[in-house]
Amino acid sequence: MAYGSPTDLMDETHGMSESTCLDTLEQFYDTIVQVYKDEYLHKPNQEDLNLLFRKVKDRGFSGMIGSLDCMHWDWKNYPTKWQGGFNGRSGKPTVMLKAVASYDTWIWHAFFGVPGSQNDITVLGRSPLFNRLTKGKAP
Template identity: 80%
Template sequence: MSHANLMNSYFNPNSVYTEEDIMRRFRMRRHVFERLLHDVQQVNPYFLQKRGRAGRPDFSPYQKVTVAFRMIAYGSPADSMDETHGMSKSTCLDTLQQFCDIILQVYKDEYLREPNQEDLNRLIRKAEDRAFPGMIGSLDCMHWDWKNYPTGWQGGFSGKSRKPTVVLEAAASYDTWIWHTFFGVPGS
């Protein structure tokens, strides 16, 4: 998808797709996407518009961030981006690596940290207001099918569905901050 098509579809004022479509396809609101785009551009020149060796514009920042989000949100393989975005597998993987490194660098201190005492006090107060004293979040688990597992590990990773799975456990607070995650074998 060229830069012009991407902009006309999602990001121009009279775009083809609505805010709800953007939310469904990008798993976030348009303003959050644009904030992330702005933040990564401020830190890493890789996400600025450049010209290639032939003098033509290279992939736009919107294209690069869109590819990274598609790979993260949908688990899209890098080589499938060539068909939809015209970006080679190696460029997609480089873009994803650059994006993940920047997200860690920019947001680690605020969002990717353990709760401090102030956070815990706020969460406990909110839970008490909702008649759940002492609670800081909700715990949930899910089984993810593991498609390309080593055959010798099948028995240790087979869950209730008799297929190899990995368990994801997460604890999230009322404001949807995830405070704990754990990957493990079924039954752990």
């Protein structure tokens, strides 16, 4: 993972099959989420919102809790079996990240785009960020 090597090369360098590498990577990610979810992966509670509203009001952005941005990352070592599924505007494989961050760079929401030709609007439409808003619920 640190070197960005494709999983099918692990057999040659470390004697691990591609499926074992993928299973191990999934277990690693699950462990990271379990260890850090309570502190870093939560929706803003009322105390968080009050602090955010107070800070942004001082900066002239009343009622805002964060900034939304979408970015396209070139995906250099993507799995070849997904070829064509993540092609970006440049014709190269890309993956899209949409995130909401507050003034203190705390990330309140993150969503990686799904396969297919994606732009900022289509990723927003597939993201769970606005699901609560469309049901009339908001922080």
